[in-house]
Amino acid sequence: MKNNKYILMGRNYKRIITMVCLSVTLSAFSINTNKSIDPEKDKILLELLTFIIEKGHYNPAKIDDNFSKGIYKDYIAALDPSKRFFLQSDINEFSKFELELDDQLNNKDLTFFNLTYDRLMLRMEESKKIFKDILSKPFDYKIEEDFNVDYEKAPYAKNTTELKEKWRKKIKLSTLSSLTDKQKLEEDKKRKDPKYIVKSEDVLEKETRESSLKSLNEFFGLMDELKRDDWFTLYINSIMSQFDPHTSYFAPDDKERFDTSMSGKFEGIGAQLQKKNDYIEIIELISGGPAWRGKQLEKGDLLLKVAQSNGIAVDVIGMRLADVVKKIKGPKGSEVRLTVKKTDGTIQVISIIRDVVEIEETYVKSSVVEKNGLKYGVIYLPKFYLDFGNKDGRDAGKDVALEVDRLKKAGVKGIVLDVRDDGGGSLSTVVDIAGLFIEQGPIVQVKSASKKKEILYDTDKKIEWDGPLVIMVNEFSASASEILAAAIQDYKRGIIIGSKQTYGKGTVQRVIDLNPYGKNSAAGDLGALKTTIQKFYRINGGSTQLNGVSSDVVMPDSYAYLKMGERDEEHAMPWDKIDPAPYAVWKDNEKFDQVIINSKKRIEKNIQFQLIEEKAKWVDSRSNENTYSLNKDKFILAQNKIDSIAKKYKPIADYKNNLKFNSLPYELEGMAKDTILKEKRERWHESLSKDIYVEEALNVLDDLQVKSMAKNSLANEMKKRKLVKS
Incomplete structure (x- = not known):
């Protein structure tokens, strides 16, 4: 499995509109300005994508009227998510194509795309005049009016007058929020320095409009840099997402960015x-x-x-x-x-x-911490990375093995492997990593479109680490992270702690270069397709799809009640199960049940965890509050109420676990020469020292170690008694 290109990652396709709002780096999403139109390339691309998906997707959707409705819904929502460009008359015109997009796809017909693209360009130009006019004069924050930010449920503007009003309220809410923040800052300056002359409300109001104008100009400047191909990529991905949330098209620059993210x-x-x-x-x-x-x-x-x-x-x-x-x-x-x-x-x-x-942030890193006189290791794995183009390049499997070896030499008595927020990566690396902690055996089962089952094994009898092990997860631990957690859990090799369940992505993707298929055309670089080709299953036969991996110890999470998992995605594949693979459970786990009980009791009694759970319920209740008053006095009153409640949860951010985390010797040498690395590690160690979840993971390791020591002490005592008797 070392040279395969099977990918297990959470949904990482970002819509263009979101991407252009982010800072762009050397390895980031590339935006083109060339306005040239090559309809033949577009048609070739559509033909290739539909052909490959229908032949290679695990379970290709039927391209019919329902498929067409899905494309229409997703694409229109992606073009104008906050409904600030299109009018209802535009939507009425577009809706005539709602049931025709499947036919247009089969016929390589670009009529609908061309219509929506041209209309969007027109509406964006009109919007520039609208926001500039709105921000040219002061807002009146005394009048009674409000604005609802639930754009999904909001109707489209019936006419230009209504659209301008929507823009006005949206901008006014932004400037009102900025104004109240600025006034608080002025008050703080006055408290610290009685001689400070506070800026008047008129001055601050003007500053907020100038700031908003600058932000909108920058946003539209970035939008202007997008070319037709970028919008066509958005359209294509509205088609691809109908198959499942993880099938997507990579334009040439996107493919380069993806390769960078995988190899680091x-x-x-x-x-x-x-x-x-x-x-x-x-x-x-x-x-x-x-x-x-x-x-x-x-x-x-x-x-x-x-x-x-x-x-x-x-x-x-x-x-x-x-x-x-x-x-x-x-x-x-x-x-x-x-x-x-x-x-x-x-x-x-x-x-x-x-x-x-x-990119150092891509790679695994570890730290050592002392607790109750014993050393423990914390390994953070941000991604299951692998350089597909270089077999001798860095990969997560080799790097984690190296960190485990270094921690052993440092004398640690337990290891925490942290895969929180790890969206996955290479299938082969997760098999290698799981194999570090067991003697040998199956790690994951894989089923392809042909319905044939394959079992991926760790065949190396060597155990890199046989001591106490904890795997930390959260709701953003996806794909490869879930395979690792599931395997460790099924073997009863370690204890899984974290969110109620992980993300719930149980599918495997493969990235297919489209250029070999279009080599006889003059279309140029066609990019690549990431498509779902397999489903994976735990060795116990269950799927992680939708359900994820349930933690042995569930820790309260501030965002536990928000909908952010695979189960909340449209077009997600269903859960199912297959026969289990033959495997032998780890023998040294007789204390697990008691350790889990101990951890749960600590969490239930912990005031900090109680506060986090309370905040999670408050955050969930706030998610349905979408209407804001644009009257300054009422807005401040509402914000003060929110702030007073939020203050109650300030101890969550201020928490410290009083543990000191340190780098291993090899890294300390590097930090002495590299101030940037030193700063990054110090920030990481500081965050660990404020992390209550890591603290509880170490408590679990401590429980396992204490039990082990007690067991050894009892054995030694029995040995002494036996010697005395003889």
């Missing part, structure tokens, strides 16, 4: 960039990268020009961020010359030799 590396200079007005600003240097090693490029530098080796320097002021990124990235060993404006105003030309850049 790319070739470039190792700098994160963001747009700052017409300039591109350096916001961070990636530790260990060539820009960081060169020590010339700095955070806050503004890019003016980019040149390749001895080539002509190209002015990048006003250029799109994605285009600048493409000019800076390049193969290992090549040179790029950056003309930058330093923070002191000086201009410098900086030469950097590109290299492989590793």
Whole structure:
């Protein structure tokens, strides 16, 4: 399984509208400005995607009127999620195609897409005038009116007048919130310094409109950089999502980004960039990268020009961020010359030799902590990463094995493996990692579209760690994380603690390069398709699909009642089960039941956990409160009420567990040379020292260790008595 390209990850496709609102980095989603239209490429793409999915998907949906209705619903919602662009008349016109999209797909007909794309471009241009007009004059916060932010249930505007009113209220709510925050800050400054002259409400009101205008201009600036292909990708993914939540199309740049996320590396200079007005600003240097090693490029530098080796320097002021990124990235060993404006105003030309850049946050890390005189290890695994293009590259299986070995040498008596928020990754790495903790045996069962079952085994008899083990999960632990937790639970090898259940993704995807299929066409790079080809099952026969993995010890979670799992996704595959695989339960687990009981009792009595549970119920109740008053006095009254309740939960954020976490010796050596790594590890250790969940995981390890010590003490005592008698 080492060289397979099977992917187990939670839903990671982000809609374009969400993506453009985020900071873009060197390895991030790329946006193009080329406005050229190539309908033949679009048709080839549709034909390839439908052909491959129908042949390769685990359970392809029937392309019929219901399929068409699903495309229509998802696509329109993705184009205008807050219903601030389209009018009801537009929707009436679009709805004529609601039952025709399956036929258009089969016929490679782009009529519906072209209509919606052209209309959206028109409405966006109109919206620019609307918000600029609204923000040109002061708001009256004394009048009685409110605004409902439940956009899903809100109707579309009947006409332009109604649309302008919707925009006005939406912007007014934003500026009102900003105004009240600014006034609080002014009051705080006055309390600290009685001589401070507080800004008037008129001045603050004007500042909030200027700030809102700047934000909207930046947003529409990013939207303007999108080309037709980007919107067509959105349309395609509205089609793909009808098969299941994890089937999606990757445009060429998206595929590159996906590969980077899986391997944790790319070739470039190792700098994160963001747009700052017409300039591109350096916001961070990636530790260990060539820009960081060169020590010339700095955070806050503004890019003016980019040149390749001895080539002509190209002015990048006003250029799109994605285009600048493409000019800076390049193969290992090549040179790029950056003309930058330093923070002191000086201009410098900086030469950097590109290299492989590793994104440190992708990789596993570990820490040592002492509790009751014993050392324990905490391993954090953010992703089951694997470099598919390089068999000798880093992978999660090898790296976790290395960390376990290092922790053993450090003398730890128990290990916590933290896969909270781990959305998954490579199938082969999870088999390798689970195998570190058992002698040998099945780890997961896999069924393909042909319904044939395959059992994936750990065949290595060596046990890397046979001591006490805890796996930490939450509702965002998905796919590969769930396989690991399920296997450890079924073997009764360790104790699973965390949220009530994990995410609930029990499917396997494969990324298929589309270019070989379209090699005889002039369509250019066609990107790739990630499609669901298998379902996986626990060795006990049950599926993790929808149900996830239930924790042995459930810890209260502030977001426990919100709908965020696979079971809340449309088009999710159903739960089912198959026959179990033959496996032998771990023998040294006789104390597990009592340890679990002890943990549950601690949690029930713990005031902090009680507070977290209470907050979870409050957060859930707040999720249905969508109407806000736009009258300043009433808005402040409502916010004060919320703030007074929220203060009750402040101890959750302020909590400290009084445990000290430290890096292993090899990492301490690296931190002495790398201030960025040192800062990152210190932040991580600080977060661990405030983490009540990690504290309880260590309590569980302590219980297991104490029981083990008591058992050994009893054995020694019996041995002594026997010697005395003889």
